[in-house]
Amino acid sequence: MSDIKDATTADTAPTPDDALRMADAAEKKGPVLAADGRPLKQSLNRALRLQKLRALALVAPLLIFVLVTFIAPIADMLFRSVENEIVSETLPKTTAALEDWDAEGDTIPDEAVFEALYDDMFFAQEAKLHSRLGSRLNYEQTGVSSLFRKTGRSVEDMGEVFQDQFEDLDDFWKTGENWTSFMASDEWLADIQAWDADSGDRQPRFELRDGIDDILPATAESYTRFANYVRTEDEDNVYTEDPWAVIYSSFYDDLTRADAAAIAAYSGPAAEQIKSAATAATGFETIDYSEAFLDIDEDWHSIDVWRTIKIYSPKFTNGYFLNAIDMQKSIDGPELRPENERIYGILFWRTMVMSITITLSCILLGYPVAWILANLPARNANLLLILVLLPFWTSLLVRTSAWKVMLQQQGVINDTLVWLGLVATDDRLVLINNQTGTIIAMTHILLPFMILPMYSVMQTIQPTYLRAAKSLGATNWTAFWRVYFPQSIPGIGAGSILVFILAIGYYITPEIVGGTSGTFISNRIAYHISSSLNWGLGAALGAILLAAVLLLYYAYDKIVGIDNVKLG
Amino acid sequence: MVALTPISRTAPSFYVPVVAAFGAFFGVFIGTGQGSLLIGVIGGAVIMGALAFVMTKIIKNETASRWGLAVLVALAGFLLAGIPGLVIGTFFGWFFGFLTFWLYEGRYRAKLPPYLTPGQVLWHFTFRTICGAIFVFLITPILVVMPLSFNAENFFTFTPEMLRFDPAGYSLKHYRDFFTNDDWQNALRNSVQIAPVATLLSVSFGTLAAIGLSQPHVPFRRAIMAILISPMIVPLIISAAGMYFFYSRVGLQGTYIGVVLAHAALGIPFVIITVTATLVGFDRSLTRAAANMGANPVTTFFRVQMPLILPGVISGGLFAFITSFDEVVVVLFVGSAGQKTLPWQMFIGLREQISPTILAVATILVFISICLLTVVELLRRRSERLRGMSPS
CATH class of the missing domain: 1.10.3720.10 (MetI-like)
Incomplete structure (x- = not known):
């Protein structure tokens, strides 16, 4: 402030822009400072940032709560609609072996695939997973479920031919202790012998002996799977547990396929027994896995079954979504289902048409009511508003049961009509368990959601506009249509989107009054989740419905603004 | 709202046909109930029109004639359909008495702007009736549930006993069931x-x-x-x-x-x-x-x-x-x-x-x-x- 003189000491008289010039001078010298000596701008920014952080800190608990309890479940559902790990998890070897198989050709897979299938099915049936996979694949190919269950029962006996031969050859192969002596590492053997089952400690994790998987790769793999299963699922002692038949067949494969030199060079425990087994194995009786599976069920030689398994081997699939829009995966890519199997298109279409019908009838019934509420004196309007709010507050189940009571063949409406003689007793109207029932009941249930937004918009329309239009010579109709109606459109829009969003996702009311022809897509979703247990398809249908609703929600937010939702 | 419009008595040529039209409308239900639509319509119109004329021009006393009409129609209802008929008859008797004098005295115009044409007045009341019907639609399901919950039978509908207002037709057993x-x-x-x-x-x-x-x-x-x-x-x-x-x-x-x-x-x-x-x-x-x-x-x-x-x-x-x-x-x-x-x-x-x-x-x-x-x-x-x- 040194170069600007104070008015009292200045040579010239003070002028009004002194303050301005002083401020300019101050700016030239540097930023304006706050009380604590920091630049004001920085200080302000800091305060703003603190404010933002405080606001976020207040919102954060709820946001996290909603993300965990609500958004995560929705994300999980979306994930389930594409997830398909069950096939490759249950049949890991088979799906790997199937990769080279030409699904478009007309030959069934070769022996190697069937052998892999034997291994997989053996472990799957021990873990009781085969029937789950069977029902999964049954959604795509009818009959697979029973095929898998049947196979699961018989597959255990299939490999016993090797077990018997090895055990006949040498009693050494009979017991688990002997197997672990050369399959397991020395540390593990020491650990397992020191382990006390009653102590409550966990059984030590099985470890393969170094180098054994080079000589006996298939056996090592099967034995590891076996050991893990026995340890975690059966909770038996791996050390003493006698091996399953599947290990003998892997062992046979290893012995006959491995080069003799590797086995000859082996010098670890049980080397002698392995060598003698290797020489004897060449003369063993073998089995033809392909034929053995054919014996269990001839469907194993059906190319469709193998194509289904191959198509659904990837970890993720769009199969559920294709199903949800009446298509199916085939070997040449997605294709429409046959005419008589298409149900979801009809269901989506019906949901759409009925929701639109319900929305339109709500507009038709809600508009006059909203008008009269907005144009009556406040006291009367409040009284009538209670008639709208009471249904709004009454339990949904109460209203649905009321409609069930009213609409039945022996219900209140039919009884009244018969009593009045408008309908003959044996000719009662069918109002329930069809689309009529759903439309009537849902119109009633959703009507308040239409009236309330319309009412709040109409309250803001000045009645003088109408009078002005009439005094300018408009007829009643013109005044309404050209002046009042355009102003009430935001209310109609808000109410319609709200009602439509609520209608397309409705479950309870269609379930109770809709019968079979009046149900919505939601009822199908519920069916797949609780009855047919085809969760993936239910999730895919849900994802499509969710996408439709979110689109409408976005439109609602654009048109009305989500902040402007009013209740009551 | 204050009375905007000065009101005056209307001519019989206006209110008698209107009341007769209402009579014809309700006659439809009685007629179909008794077997003949046509007789119901004509009978309803003639009877109600005549009654309206008699009440306004011959009896002239509003209170007496409205009470009389209510009792008369209630009795007719009782003869036709027993106790439920009595209730409905009383209501209709009251309604027709009200309607006749409401129209006859010109009260229907009292709260409307004086410049409305007859067509606009008609629309005004039609619109209110429509709104009333929608309110009925909104509230009826909730109201119907209440009396039915006192049903003595395990039915979801009104039994004949309930309609006769026979105490035997009502019970609290469903409430007892809920609480026990x-x-x-x-x-x-x-x-x-x-x-x-x-x-x-x-x-x-x-x-x-x-x-x-x-x-x-x-x-x-x-x-x-x-x-x-x-x-x-x-x-x-x-x-x-x-x-x-x-x-x-x-x-x-x-x-x-x-x-x-x-x-x-x-x-x-x-x-x-x-x-x-x-x-x-x-x-x-x-x-x-x-x-x-x-x-x-x-x-x-x-x-x-x-x-x-x-x-x-x-x-x-x-x-x-x-x-x-x-x-x-x-x-x-x-x-x-x-x-x-x-x-x-x-x-x-x-x-x-x-x-x-x-x-x-x-x-x-x-x-x-x-x-x-x-x-x-x-x-x-x-x-x-x-x-x-x-x-x-």
Whole structure:
């Protein structure tokens, strides 16, 4: 402030822009400072940032709560609609072996695939997973479920031919202790012998002996799977547990396929027994896995079954979504289902048409009511508003049961009509368990959601506009249509989107009054989740419905603004 | 409204045909009931037209003739259809007496602007009748449930005894069933255990977040709002399916906590909406003044802000409560038999075993909702008064 003189000491008289010039001078010298000596701008920014952080800190608990309890479940559902790990998890070897198989050709897979299938099915049936996979694949190919269950029962006996031969050859192969002596590492053997089952400690994790998987790769793999299963699922002692038949067949494969030199060079425990087994194995009786599976069920030689398994081997699939829009995966890519199997298109279409019908009838019934509420004196309007709010507050189940009571063949409406003689007793109207029932009941249930937004918009329309239009010579109709109606459109829009969003996702009311022809897509979703247990398809249908609703929600937010939702 | 229009008596050539037309309309029902439509229409028109003329021109005494007509029609109704006929007859007698003199004295024009043409007057009353019919549509289902819940039989419809107003046709047995049956009592207990806890969760988190959201500078306000409101928008069946999958992954499916968490999530949008609406009118200088006088933020919140937004918080809480108390889809999937709530039990009752106990429960629930509605309305007015807005 040194170069600007104070008015009292200045040579010239003070002028009004002194303050301005002083401020300019101050700016030239540097930023304006706050009380604590920091630049004001920085200080302000800091305060703003603190404010933002405080606001976020207040919102954060709820946001996290909603993300965990609500958004995560929705994300999980979306994930389930594409997830398909069950096939490759249950049949890991088979799906790997199937990769080279030409699904478009007309030959069934070769022996190697069937052998892999034997291994997989053996472990799957021990873990009781085969029937789950069977029902999964049954959604795509009818009959697979029973095929898998049947196979699961018989597959255990299939490999016993090797077990018997090895055990006949040498009693050494009979017991688990002997197997672990050369399959397991020395540390593990020491650990397992020191382990006390009653102590409550966990059984030590099985470890393969170094180098054994080079000589006996298939056996090592099967034995590891076996050991893990026995340890975690059966909770038996791996050390003493006698091996399953599947290990003998892997062992046979290893012995006959491995080069003799590797086995000859082996010098670890049980080397002698392995060598003698290797020489004897060449003369063993073998089995033809392909034929053995054919014996269990001839469907194993059906190319469709193998194509289904191959198509659904990837970890993720769009199969559920294709199903949800009446298509199916085939070997040449997605294709429409046959005419008589298409149900979801009809269901989506019906949901759409009925929701639109319900929305339109709500507009038709809600508009006059909203008008009269907005144009009556406040006291009367409040009284009538209670008639709208009471249904709004009454339990949904109460209203649905009321409609069930009213609409039945022996219900209140039919009884009244018969009593009045408008309908003959044996000719009662069918109002329930069809689309009529759903439309009537849902119109009633959703009507308040239409009236309330319309009412709040109409309250803001000045009645003088109408009078002005009439005094300018408009007829009643013109005044309404050209002046009042355009102003009430935001209310109609808000109410319609709200009602439509609520209608397309409705479950309870269609379930109770809709019968079979009046149900919505939601009822199908519920069916797949609780009855047919085809969760993936239910999730895919849900994802499509969710996408439709979110689109409408976005439109609602654009048109009305989500902040402007009013209740009551 | 004041009487705008001077009224005068109308000519018989106006009101007699109008009353006769009404008579013809109601004659349709009596005629079809008795077997002949045509006789009903003509008879109704002739009788009512003649009665209107007699009452206005010959008896002339309004009170006496209206009473007389009510008794006369009631008797006719009794002869035709017994006790129900008597009730309906009394109503129609009263209605026709009212209608005749309303038209005859010209009262129907009293509250309408004087410049309306007869056509506009007709439209005015037609429109009101249509609105009345819609209100009837809105309220009838709820009203019908109540008398039916006193049914002595296990029917979902009015029995002849009920229509004769025979005391034997009525009983409290469905209420007794509700209060003594273990299924219903368990369901009630579960509902009462789940809803308040869910409400408490959503109100406490929701109020805090609403206060945060109404601060002037909130980053990503729109996105956060969209996420918080989404439980209200996403169809319940999808929420239910997602929660079923996810909660069974984390071991909450079929547990009390799982249901409470699910219901709390569903109630949150209502709390957010009502509380932010209350905060719109909140004067920020009040909290600044409190801070200025040395109150710390917690004191400011509880002593200054909370009392002012309390009506909004409570009505948000009531919304959350009724959401949880009425909710059936999510609890069907997330809950197990141990969490069977009242709406779930009603749903089973409606779908499988048709038992009129549902109607008794429905009646009780209607009374609960009337109480809640009253509380919410009172709170809304109080809140508007507190914020200086006139109650509309």
